[in-house]
Amino acid sequence: xxxxxxxxxxxxxxxxxxxxxxxxxxxxxxxxxxxxxxxxxxxxxxxxxxxxxxxxxxxxxxxxxxxxxxxxxxxxxxxxxxxxxxxxxxxxxxxxxxxxxxxxxxxxxxxxxxx
Amino acid sequence: xxxxxxxxxxxxxxxxxxxxxxxxxxxxxxxxxxxxxxxxxxxxxxxxxxxxxxxxxxxxxxxxxxxxxxxxxxxxxxxxxxxxxxxxxxxxxxxxxxxxxxxxxxxxxx
Numbered sequence: 164x165x166x167x168x169x170x171x172x173x174x175x176x177x178x179x180x181x182x183x184x185x186x187x188x189x190x191x192x193x194x195x196x197x198x199x200x201x202x203x204x205x206x207x208x209x210x211x212x213x214x215x216x217x218x219x220x221x222x223x224x225x226x227x228x229x230x231x232x233x234x235x236x237x238x239x240x241x242x243x244x245x246x247x248x249x250x251x252x253x254x255x256x257x258x259x260x261x262x263x264x265x266x267x268x269x270x271x272x273x274x275x276x277x278x
Numbered sequence: 279x280x281x282x283x284x285x286x287x288x289x290x291x292x293x294x295x296x297x298x299x300x301x302x303x304x305x306x307x308x309x310x311x312x313x314x315x316x317x318x319x320x321x322x323x324x325x326x327x328x329x330x331x332x333x334x335x336x337x338x339x340x341x342x343x344x345x346x347x348x349x350x351x352x353x354x355x356x357x358x359x360x361x362x363x364x365x366x367x368x369x370x371x372x373x374x375x376x377x378x379x380x381x382x383x384x385x386x387x388x
Contacts, residue, residue, distance in 0.1 A: 198377060207280065208315075208323065208366050210377030222375050258322060263370055263377070264311050266334070268322040 165189040165267045167259050172272030179249050179276070185242040185259030185269055193217070193237040196263045199244050201255035202271075209255070212244065213263065227253075249276045281306060282367055284380035290357045291388045298383045300350040300367030306378055307369055312350040314343055315366045317382075323366065327352060359387045 171183040185197070199211040212233040213222045221233050232245040242259055256271040283301040290296040300312065314327040325334055327343035330350065342353040350367055367380040 200377070200379075207364075207382040208317075208368070208379040210368075210379060213377060222377075224376055264313055264328055265315075265368060265377075266313075266325050266328060268324070270322050 165261065167261065167267060167269035169257060169259050169269045169272040172257065172274045174275045174277065175249055176278055177250060177276055180245070180247045181249065181274060183244040183246065183257055183259075183272060183274070185244075187240045187242070187259075187261070190261070192235075192240040195261050196220075197235065197242045198260045198263075198265060199231075199233065199242075200258045200260050200265070200268075201253075201274075202258070203252070203255040206255075211257070214242070246274070249274075251276050280381040281371060281374070281378040282369070282380035284365075284367060284383045286381070287384045287386065289386040289388055290354075292357055292359060294357050295353065295355045296357055296385065297354075298352040298365050298367075298385070300352070300380050302348050302350075302369065302378070304348055305373035306348075306371040307345065307350055308348040309372055310370045312343065312345055312367055312369045314341075314350075314352045315368065316361075317364045317366065318362075319364070326365075354385070357385075357387055361385060362387050 166188045198213040214233045230248045234243045258271045259269045261267040311329045315323040317323040330345040331343040371378045
């Protein structure tokens with residue numbers, strides 16, 4: 164069974180940093196691109212970033228480019244999102260999701276950016 | 279403003295059919311597969327349709343997908359009260375090198 168489990172969310176002040184993690188199981192992790200998708204309270208889905216299976220190709224939404232860094236450790240079946248210079252508008256539930264054509268989602272982790 | 283355009287809401291009586299449209303461009307829907315997701319508030323999205331018109335195992339055949347040019351459509355027949363949820367279309371945008379979603383459509387079962 165495919166499982167994706169996010170962690171690392173929490174409360175942070177504007178300008179602060181957080182690192183999210185997503186541990187995968189039930190499939191060959193290195194064979195798949197993985198995404199981060201977020202959803203602000205009461206809003207729709209927003210794609211944030213993706214990384215290829217080998218970790219060499221990375222993609223970012225304009226809204227996070229230069230502030231967020233996606234990475235992965237295939238030996239640990241783990242995806243990361245390093246988030247710096249956080250803003251109030253980054254407040255959202257962050258999901259990791261498998262595949263460039265997303266077919267599985269984690270349960271999400273809440274990030275709140277507020278003073 | 280989402281790259282893909284969906285109607286904010288649709289409604290249907292139980293047993294009726296409803297369709298949800300998703301409009302894009304040649305750089306996204308026109309040249310990439312479209313997926314559809316169902317999200318009950320407070321839960322993670324769930325895949326309903328992939329590769330424009332394929333259903334994952336466990337998804338009833340009441341749900342269907344189609345694509346024509348730069349638009350895609352999700353169809354739900356025999357609407358049930360349990361279908362009340364938000365529905366999103368999604369695909370890859372080759373021009374942006376980014377994933378894109380529609381703004382979401384809230385289905386209300388009357």
